[in-house]
Amino acid sequence: xxxxxxxxxxxxxxxxxxxxxxxxxxxxxxxxxxxxxxxxxxxxxxxxxxxxxxxxxxxxxxxxxxxxxxxxxxxxxxxxxxxxxxxxxxxxxxxxxxxxxxxxxxxxxxxxxxxxxxxxxxxxxxxxxxxxxxxxxxxxxxxxxxxxxxxxxxxxxxxxxxxxxxxxxxxxxxxxxxxxxxxxxxxxxxxxxxxxxxxxxxxxxxxxxxxxxxxxxxxxxxxxxxxxxxxxxxxxxxxxxxxxxxxxxxxxxxxxxxxxxxxxxxxxxxxxxxxxxxxxxxxxxxxxxxxxxxxxxxxxxxxxxxxxxxxxxxxxxxxxxxxxxxxxxxxxxxxxxxxxxxxxxxxxxxxxxxxxxxxxxxxxxxxxxxxxxxxxxxxxxxxx
Amino acid sequence: xxxxxxxxxxxxxxxxxxxxxxxxxxxxxxxxxxxxxxxxxxxxxxxxxxxxxxxxxxxxxxxxxxxxxxxxxxxxxxxxxxxxxxxxxxxxxxxxxxxxxxxxxxxxxxxxxxxxxxxxxxxxxxxxxxxxxxxxxxxxxxxxxxxxxxxxxxxxxxxxxxxxxxxxxxxxxxxxxxxxxxxxxxxxxxxxxxxxxxxxxxxxxxxxxxxxxxxxxxxxxxxxxxxxxxxxxxxxxxxxxxxxxxxxxxxxxxxxxxxxxxxxxxxxxxxxxxxxxxxxxxxxxxxxxxxxxxxxxxxxxxxxxxxxxxxxxxxxxxxxxxxxxxxxxxxxxxxxxxxxxxxxxxxxxxxxxxxxxxxxxxxxxxxxxxxxxxxxxxxxxxxxxxxxxxxxxxxxxxxxxxxxxxxxx
Numbered sequence: 179x180x181x182x183x184x185x186x187x188x189x190x191x192x193x194x195x196x197x198x199x200x201x202x203x204x205x206x207x208x209x210x211x212x213x214x215x216x217x218x219x220x221x222x223x224x225x226x227x228x229x230x231x232x233x234x235x236x237x238x239x240x241x242x243x244x245x246x247x248x249x250x251x252x253x254x255x256x257x258x259x260x261x262x263x264x265x266x267x268x269x270x271x272x273x274x275x276x277x278x279x280x281x282x283x284x285x286x287x288x289x290x291x292x293x294x295x296x297x298x299x300x301x302x303x304x305x306x307x308x309x310x311x312x313x314x315x316x317x318x319x320x321x322x323x324x325x326x327x328x329x330x331x332x333x334x335x336x337x338x339x340x341x342x343x344x345x346x347x348x349x350x351x352x353x354x355x356x357x358x359x360x361x362x363x364x365x366x367x368x369x370x371x372x373x374x375x376x377x378x379x380x381x382x383x384x385x386x387x388x389x390x391x392x393x394x395x396x397x398x399x400x401x402x403x404x405x406x407x408x409x410x411x412x413x414x415x416x417x418x419x420x421x422x423x424x425x426x427x428x429x430x431x432x433x434x435x436x437x438x439x440x441x442x443x444x445x446x447x448x449x450x451x452x453x454x455x456x457x458x459x460x461x462x463x464x465x466x467x468x469x470x471x472x473x474x475x476x477x478x479x480x481x482x483x484x485x486x487x488x489x490x491x492x493x494x495x496x497x498x499x500x501x502x503x504x505x506x507x508x509x510x511x512x513x514x515x516x517x518x519x520x521x522x523x524x525x526x527x528x529x530x531x532x533x534x535x536x537x538x539x540x541x542x543x544x545x546x547x548x549x550x551x552x553x554x555x556x557x558x559x560x561x562x
Numbered sequence: 563x564x565x566x567x568x569x570x571x572x573x574x575x576x577x578x579x580x581x582x583x584x585x586x587x588x589x590x591x592x593x594x595x596x597x598x599x600x601x602x603x604x605x606x607x608x609x610x611x612x613x614x615x616x617x618x619x620x621x622x623x624x625x626x627x628x629x630x631x632x633x634x635x636x637x638x639x640x641x642x643x644x645x646x647x648x649x650x651x652x653x654x655x656x657x658x659x660x661x662x663x664x665x666x667x668x669x670x671x672x673x674x675x676x677x678x679x680x681x682x683x684x685x686x687x688x689x690x691x692x693x694x695x696x697x698x699x700x701x702x703x704x705x706x707x708x709x710x711x712x713x714x715x716x717x718x719x720x721x722x723x724x725x726x727x728x729x730x731x732x733x734x735x736x737x738x739x740x741x742x743x744x745x746x747x748x749x750x751x752x753x754x755x756x757x758x759x760x761x762x763x764x765x766x767x768x769x770x771x772x773x774x775x776x777x778x779x780x781x782x783x784x785x786x787x788x789x790x791x792x793x794x795x796x797x798x799x800x801x802x803x804x805x806x807x808x809x810x811x812x813x814x815x816x817x818x819x820x821x822x823x824x825x826x827x828x829x830x831x832x833x834x835x836x837x838x839x840x841x842x843x844x845x846x847x848x849x850x851x852x853x854x855x856x857x858x859x860x861x862x863x864x865x866x867x868x869x870x871x872x873x874x875x876x877x878x879x880x881x882x883x884x885x886x887x888x889x890x891x892x893x894x895x896x897x898x899x900x901x902x903x904x905x906x907x908x909x910x911x912x913x914x915x916x917x918x919x920x921x922x923x924x925x926x927x928x929x930x931x932x933x934x935x936x937x938x939x940x941x942x943x944x945x946x947x948x949x950x951x952x953x954x955x956x957x958x959x960x961x962x963x964x965x966x967x968x969x970x971x
Contacts, residue, residue, distance in 0.1 A: 438717030
């Protein structure tokens with residue numbers, strides 16, 4: 179049945195594509211009128227998306243995580259294995275037949291000291307080193323649980339967020355520590371994400387907000403939704419937006435919390451919260467957030483929001499699959515543009531951003547966001 | 563590998579074909595438009611492809627006190643669904659006793675390795691939350707039997723619960739007890755399970771009490787298998803509550819009902835709808851007399867669907883400790899079995915209706931279905947929309963509706 183459906187869809191696609199060659203004058207959007215210069219925004223704009231799907235060699239239509247390593251290779255966690263793209267454009271897939279602990283790869287991090295890639299899957303943790311995979315399971319290591327939702331590295335310790343606690347693997351000694359509701363402040367043991375900061379580790383807890391752990395001092399601090407059990411935000415900007423934390427990200431002193439009820443940011447002194455009904459946030463259902471230079475790149479079920487807390491840009495997929503860009507500047511009318519390309523799917527599960535470009539893992543493929551010309555920060559230019 | 567696909571299917575070539583647009587006949591454009599609409603109507607790539615049968619994964623740790631009831635209900639539901647025309651439904655059951663997180667592992671196996679198109683999660687809040695965590699990342703739909711309010715407050719859009727919420731059940735009970743006692747305010751003691759389950763139940767009971775001029779003067783944890791009830795009950799009885807809430811698994815609640823009555827408590831006993839089952843009657847013996855429980859009205863209303871369900875339930879292989887004999891005429895069916903049955907009806911309806919579309923797109927559920935426990939209708943958060951009635955149990959297994967008071971003939 180599945181084969182037949184795909185076949186019909188393929189023929190329909192061919193016919194459609196051919197027909198559109200003749201009909202483009204009827205259907206084409208007029209060119210955007212006098213678009214604002216990207217340089218006027220506090221972060222780069224995406225001018226087009228380059229999308230990669232199963233037809234292009236992706237091992238599954240669903241991509242869950244994406245990471246550009248320091249050597250320039252792109253790692254993609256998919257529903258069906260771990261994909262790596264070398265800089266020369268060649269691809270290699272790691273699957274269970276190569277020792278990967280499970281086909282579905284949820285999260286990725288690079289060890290900055292060794293270049294090893296750590297991949298969390300729905301059944302076990304994996305270290306990819308020199309093209310070889312070492313798998314870790316709860317039954318043969320100190321991994322708290324096989325369902326690994328998040329990974330992070332701080333100094334010589336790999337941190338994992340699992341369905342039954344957070345684990346810390348000392349990469350020098352190979353010893354593990356486990357933190358859960360029995361030996362820490364965690365309200366629930368269900369760790370859904372993890373982010374390593376300069377001195378502390380932030381654990382996103384399903385039902386327990388965010389737990390801040392200082393490994394040196396051995397202390398724990400809890401950030402909980404001040405509204406308690408209410409799913410509605412009674413007091414904005416007062417703390418985490420909800421106790422169900424779907425993702426946490428940290429960069430340069432700024433902590434972001436993704437939840438299924440909105441987005442929150444903490445700069446060490448003040449919380450800010452955003453919900454879709456009262457802000458430009460694309461959707462309250464936030465899967466993921468990536469923090470880069472104090473800007474949050476937010477993956478939701480309705481596209482991507484990018485914000486520094488004041489200016490917002492949303493990348494959405496229109497009813498007919500067209501790309502839509504909304505620019506929300508403070509105290510200005512919303513500027514809407516139709517893009518020539520779009521995200522392959524509005525359900526965005528993972529994001530990677532650096533000064534050069536952005537990558538999106540979505541429910542229907544991988545997408546490369548190409549920035550419009552923008553001035554890069556001086557520190558980056560100097561580093562090169 | 564690079565393509566300029568801006569949308570699935572038909573939009574694949576839009577962005578790269580402008581230069582050749584004028585060379586083909588215009589009629590082809592009309593054909594293309596039709597094709598485009600057809601392709602777009604399929605939305606994104608289905609995460610569950612259309613198939614001749616669907617798989618429902620039942621996440622069922624054997625340590626759940628009502629595991630047998632849930633399995634029985636799910637199996638009866640699958641049998642009922644497969645008697646109807648449409649794609650067949652297959653039930654896969656997984657669960658193991660183990661440390662925290664085992665249920666997450668099992669949910670992963672069901673959803674990703676067994677290929678379950680949707681999950682049925684049991685009445686334990688901890689188990690359901692682990693299923694929801696998997697659902698959050700995979701978008702596999704979950705229908706749960708858990709009454710904890712925290713379940714639908716997790717915010718996962720592709721989930722509903724068929725059981726009533728604990729705070730709604732408690733509110734109905736408080737109203738019934740006030741009516742029976744003629745009091746406008748009440749003091750109650752709650753007996754709850756230990757650890758997380760008790761914490762969540764206690765929280766929900768407190769919430770209901772706050773809105774009903776009721777004071778929960780004590781919440782006492784009862785460890786499974788504990789037989790030394792005297793030190794446990796002394797403070798509860800000393801508080802002289804108007805009612806004691808037996809918010810426990812059915813066998814445990816039955817044993818506590820006996821202990822409370824033996825200790826001389828003459829006030830009201832009440833408990834969740836899950837006590838509407840043979841296990842409570844067996845464990846409680848004569849002490850179930852007068853116990854109040856909230857249930858959906860349909861469970862006591864004669865009807866073709868309920869009668870067929872009751873017949874299948876009685877004629878099927880009995881659960882451990884049960885006999886296959888027909889229960890008293892007005893004894894309602896085992897509520898947990900009925901809820902599991904209805905959960906399968908909901909999932910089967912969703913899966914069949916989704917056809918080739920991703921199943922999660924069916925949520926929030928807006929269609930209404932008829933189930934053994936009444937109309938299966940849900941609010942946007944996935945909570946069952948159902949009014950409750952309160953039954954007074956008799957030791958012989960029969961029941962009387964005591965709230966809302968039946969209209970005079």
